[in-house]
Amino acid sequence: MSVQITNRSKPVDRRPMNWVERLYLVNIFKGMAITLKHFFKKKVTIKYPEETRPFSKVFRGLHILNRDEEGREKCTACGLCAVACPAEAITMEAAERQEGEEHLYREEKYAAKYEINMLRCIFCGYCEEACPKDAIYLSQTFTPANYQRKGFIYKKDDLLIPNPVTDPEGYKKALGTISREKEGV
């Protein structure tokens, strides 16, 4: 009993080899013609550090914590991302915004500590989907290599996007890929 999956399947030829085939030479020459054809084909190699492979538009890489235009952190430490995370990679500690900190945090409650363990994360992007405050995004960069496990636990400082007020260029650079994603280009 066999299931036909494609119409390209061929039955196996189990006839004993005839005299010409047993000389092997003809088939070897055929094989060599095939490999010679490949010799001149276009190569698929991407010379990595010089060339990079273009990412797909929906590539999910390292996370960033977003700020608004005034440079205030958007995250309100609601914990929805941590709940949504299937890999349980996110932990956070909430704190209340004090008088005079309005220029730092947009909401009255903010994340005093925010950590993502990149060794646990599976880059599913559920945290991004869960966030009600547009505060977390997956960018288009790889997680860089590290010598130690603790180097893969990203703190808030590692995740926060550059401040658009003090470092507009860095902010734009980090945001570049996200805005494109949002516009669906």
Added chain:
Amino acid sequence: MYLLAIDWIFIIEKLVLIAAIVTLSMVVAMYATYGERKVAAFIQDRIGPNRAGPFGLLQPLADGGKLFFKEEIIPLASSKFLFILGPLLAMVTALLTSAVIPWGSSMNIGSRVVPLQVADVNIGILYVFGVVSLGVYGIMLGGWASNNKFSLLAAIRGASQMVSYELAMGLSLIAVLMLTGSLQMSVIVGEQYNAVWNIVYQPIGFIIFFICALAETNRTPFDLPEAENELNFGYHQEYSSMKLGFYLFAEYINMFISGVIMATLYFGGYDIPFVNEANLAQHIGENWVALLTFLTLMAKALFFVFVFMWIRWTIPRFRFDQLMHLGWKRLIPLALLNMVITALVILWLKK
């Protein structure tokens, strides 16, 4: 310059020639490893080593350096002397064959005629065969001295394969010898020099010779003695560092030398195709012609090296019984038939 009745210039000349040829074989073997990787890559739609130097040209140096600095392990239970002798023998026998090959037409240096051949012995081709069969010892000693069952089995595989294919190789060669009537390498080339190449008379003989050369140099599809990936790495399993390097190196030298021998026996040696060398010599001088003929020989040999690699990356390995079947039941009868027919034709033409 005669001192103590010895022609010292002659000795110096030969020493220089030997040094040049050994260096040449080494360099070719070194870059053959690079070539192998490039050919493999190109056939598999990749581009191969390209990091060390421009186009990865320094890769062989890096590989060699790596092998030298690796830890050298001599197994405790091995017989040390033979263990070290193995790779040495493989290397030496690989290089020895180059002595009788005519590398080009003669040069004129001062008033001396310098033939580009180390030793023009009258049994040249027999010498080649003798040395090549010594190569079995390299494999056998290496495998046996390692005191490892798998190495020994692989060494036996290798030895039996080399012995059986040497037979067919010799038989296919006899046909060439009957054509030229001499065992001397320079005469064999001289016969083809201004006439037709031997390949025209001996196509079947050449194919048999080529197949046997693949088997003798342990190249795919006959690389069972090595079988890096599944038969436990073969006779050099216990070897490390440069001793392993020597074994691998010897294989590439063998490949180059067998390419040269094939070019010499069947493709006119250093003969430049469609060119009358004597006429050319009058125009540009003998030394330039010698250089050109040498380059021609190199081109032919390197082409064969390329074909060896091409075959390696095309076809899978033979099973051991298939290998023996092919050797004993097909190639030897075919070679015998080829020999008899050649003999009959020669006799018939002579009448």
